[in-house]
Amino acid sequence: MMRGRLLRRLGWPGWRNRSLRAKIGMGLGVAAILPTLVGAAAAVWLVLSGLDQASRHEAVRTARVALNLVLRQAQSMQTEAGQLAEDGVLADLLVSSPNAIENFLATQQERLAGGLIEVADTRGHLVGRRSTFDPWRTRQLSVGEDAEPVHAALAYERRVTLIQATGELAVRACAPVLDETYQLRGAVVVTTPLDTNFADLIKGALAVDVIFHLGDAPAASTFFGPDGRRLSGRSLPPGVASQVLHGGTATDLSEVSGHAYTFAYVPLQDSAGHRVGMLGVATSRDALVTARAQAIRLLGFAAAGAAIFAILFSTGLSRRIGGPLRRLHEAALAVARGDLEHQIPVETGDEVGELAQAFGVMTRALKENQDRLAARIREMMTIHEIGRAVSSVLSLDEVLSKVATSVAGVLQAQTCALLLESPGEGEKRLHVRAAFGSILSKIALSELVAAAGAPLRAEQIELHPELGGMARAAGVTGALLLVPLQLKDRTLGSLAVARLVPFSDGDQRLVDTIADQAATAFENARLYSEVTAFSEALERKVLERTHELVETNRALERALRELRETQTQLIHSERMAGLGLLVAGVAHEINSPAAAIKGSVEALGDGVGRLLACARALRQIELPVDAGLKFYQLLEELKPRFEQASIAAPLAVRRKARELGAQLALAGIHDAEDTARTLVELSVADIAEELIAIGGASGFGALVSYLQEIAYLSRNIAAVKTSIHAVARIVGALKSYSHLDQEQSAMADLHAGLETTLVMLHHELKYGIRVERRYGTLPMVPAFVDELNQVWTNIIHNAVQALSGQGAITIETRHEGDQVVVRISDNGPGVPAHILPRIFDPFFTTKQKGEGTGLGLGIVRRIIEKHGGRIEVESEPGRTVFTVRLPVERPGAAREHVLDRALAGSSA
């Protein structure tokens, strides 16, 4: 209210005074823009909070993986400490020459990567130590004399735990030193701090920043400050530390050195379950923040676009609806002004058009009525005037003269005369009591009329069949109207009007009336009141019509409002659906493989640099041409091994490396042990001799370095391939989701499809699996080629899996009547009988977790059925056969059925 008044004072005309068009336009505009804006804002909020939520979950998951790395490190420390303790050498040294322990430990330093090794004798005294740290830090990390962990180890206990050293967390593993007769000789304690080196290690593995907290205080991190100095970490937001140290995990979003991160913390506990610290990981949110800004901008534009569209649309719509209404309104105004000639230019077929038509009809009716009314009123006016004269004028003559004058005036008569019986005379004689114009002397005629008691009207009296003679005799010509003046069956006289123009019925009626009026003042007054009443009724009728018009108008407005609301809802929901699906899905799914590709590609970049260096070194050793060729051929052969190299157990690697190292040293190889270790780690120890043959003892190192770099490159490329495959899968899933992959069915050559599939699966088949083709002659078959390829891939892949690398796969094709038959068999161990009936069930799998979803054969059956075919499986040990039958004719019915189902699915 206040606002309204204020606005009005500022010149705003106020809502009530706006035109209907303005109201509809503004209303539609607001109704369309507001939900759009609110919807867009809600969508932005939902998507962004969803992304934040996702980034938090991702961070927590990464933190758990990091925690796993820490714990695996602890476990491997325990193993290493145990091996060191049981090696035998240490036990001997503890007995024979404790002074040599430190020298021995120096040789073992490497296997216990960056830590402190301490050895105690059976009484708990420290007798040897090896440290990679400065004396001060060594002292901080030392287990100390006569310490509890040492005594636990001396009671044969092996233990690993996390400890709070001064200013940092550390892993400590203890183990008893036993000789080969299981005699206790001392104890080994290995302490490795969870410091920046270790944090960097995790960062290297997981590509996230890492923070270790000692209790709730930051102890080590991979962050660097703006000045390039390493940060120990960051202080925690309130509540995070207590949540993690007493409960479970926690996350928060904040910035470090100007970059946005999602932090996730998991607790670290010692072997007694006490929480000693926290491990935090920080995943970068920079991409997310950029994406957020972009999304907001995009949605802002979209909202603006929507608003403009809404304004244009609502303006157009209001014009469409408001225009005819306005014209209707103008017409109504015109009618109100009395302009019944006004035409309504509305030709629309809607309610407004009908209304306009009705309005036109009504206006015309009104106009006719009014015309009639006007004439009537004119008459009435006369009568009224006469009545008024009758009631106001005392002298009858004056009255009569007034009547005569008025009648003459109204009828534009040349002559008007009132003939009355003279009162008081014995004989009924008429005489002129009042007259206008030339006085009629032919009283006889009048008398006749008066006597007859009926009026006489003649167009030309002189031609009247009965009275013509009398008229001609009296010299009367032209139109003549004679009306008797009667009052209660008594004739008082007559009224005569003459003129040139003939009289109408109305004129006669008027004159009748006037006659009556003149006949009596009472009659006159009554007549007057009658006229008044009549005119009032007429007015009421007009009012009613107007009211009806208003009602129709309101109904129309209501219908418009509903239409407007429905349209708004529709626009809103479509927009929401599109936005939500695209943004949330894709962003989340593509993130992980993209990060992996990024990591691998960076590693590839480094690797290429190193490879160049190695290549230079290789050139310097000047290999003979054929040796060089042989080397490259060797590399080619080894490539698959690089890609799938598994990391052997450290112990096995060490043993093997030691053996190979000894051989290489005999062959005169420089750095024999390191080189041997590299070869063993790459699992190519078996080609050492070939390499010596190619490069000789001098070139051996360069060859191995080159080999190593190639191996790293291969692994990285394999990783990139895997990730790209993941991305492709996501995109494929997207495509499939949006039904973009429904290509057309075509006539297909099944052999071509089988061969393509075999090419695709070549990498699985080339080691030890023989493929036997028994192809018959096949006609072309209507098929979805890609889908059939999926079928072959699945079946052949299954066979490969069943064969575990050794055996034969037979593919047999035949044309049988109206079918083609493809039979794929393997000589693997067969499918157990109790599994066989379920093999085509969705989600059924016998593979280990991570090898497959179990959807494979379920999909295979669906595809085959979609083609109108059938798939069967028989199995016994040594022979498993999948038989696929496809119709040669186009499987019309089945295809339509599938289509129907697809349509039904998409509209549900």
Next chain:
Amino acid sequence: MLSPVRRFMAALLLAACAGPQGPDKTTLTVGRAADAISLDPARISDVESWEVCEQIFDHLVRYRAGTTEVEPDLATSWDVADEGTSWTFHLRRGVRFHDGTPMNADAVVFSLERQRDPNHPNHEPDFVYWGNNYGNIQSIERVDEYTVHISVDRPYAPFLAYLAMVPVAIVSPTAVKKWGHEFSRHPVGTGPFRFVEWVRGERISLAANPDSWEGRPKISHLVYRTVGGERDRLVAIESGSVDVAYQIAPKDIGYVGLHPDLQVLRTAAHNVAFIAMNTQRAPFDDVRVRRAVNYAINKTLIVKLLYQSLAVPAYGPLPPNMWGYDPALPRYDYDPEHARALLREAGYSKARRPRFYVMSTPRPYVGAPERVGRVIARNLHDVGMDVDLIVSPLARHFDATVRGEHDLCLRGWTGDNGDPDNFLYTLLDRDTLTTRRGSNVAFYRNPEVHGLLMWAQETFDRSEREQLYRKAQHIIARDAPWAPLAHAEVAVVVRADVHGVSVDPSSMVYYRNAWRNP
């Protein structure tokens, strides 16, 4: 019916509010090394089948949680008469089987009679347990709707403990008649969980029994999944795909201890690992030689290093948490000097190397039998006794030791019912030299011990029985037919947010009261 648009909006809102869906809070999943073999309680002997049956079935009596004390189950009380040969059980009223069949005297008689009577229409030839443990039952009779009378051939105190074991679980007669032999795949009992589905080799699914007489369990489903390797089980529980994991490698227990999401539940199990010496043959017919072996063995080292601390040293046949255990038993602590002296005193000759039989197969009571054998051989060598270590697979090992091919052998025992009789009588009584699959592999026959054990079997007063068992244990310790080694602990790894899981000394795990943090 929601319009697609509204459904989409609802889904969007849900997604925004709820975040990724967590695991089902009311289902507990257990990962274990092997699948069950049969779910008919009368025909099983493996722990995997046994534990699932414990969830599905009740017995007349049961062990109080975490102990081996007997308490009422489907029988609310019982009377013993005629010097312990006549037992009358009063049954709980209003209990129904999962299929709606009422649990009454007829059901109890049916459950036991089908095992006892070889002519019973539902008798199966592989009801193995009955003959071994319940052969003393003469008759099972219905007295009235809720009373059952059982008579046994002679007074037998451990009888009640035997009735708490799975083979005599009460089964639904309706279901057994319906399924016949296939009842083992469609078990129906009265227990806290009812059977839902069994995918062989993969999983067994159970659902909470809402009408359990103890009230509905807090979880809605219990799923046993078979997860092959130790490593796979560890990974599965770390990732949360199982909530409880059995048989985690001892070397990984330290790792689990450091993991904030996991907890280790340990219970000393009712078992014992021991070296049995052939007391009927030189040189171990001389008690001094047997004691020397006891002194020579370094149990601390074996427990700490080879059991990775998941055990306690054994000083006699009974585990320390079983009633009847005597902490004051004489101990042979590691003392090689004393061992050497005893051997000298006995005039031990090195002329013949004793044969020391060891199994290669890990057992619940000894996870690394071969390494234990090597350490003990070394210990014995240190005191001047060189042995021939003979390592063979379990079946062969059992065969050889029952036949007495050995001088020394590594054996063990996992208790069935928590009664001391189940250890002392089964493993060291002269009656069991040949019966019970020859479980007395020391061929120990002491008439005094036999007298005490028989007396205890026929005594129903608990403290009197305890006295008798103490006396017997002291005699056994003095005679040293064994060198007891260790009682292994059961370690079950459980997610930190799971509570109320109860690990029994019988190494069964119960989920009646289990729940998960909301």
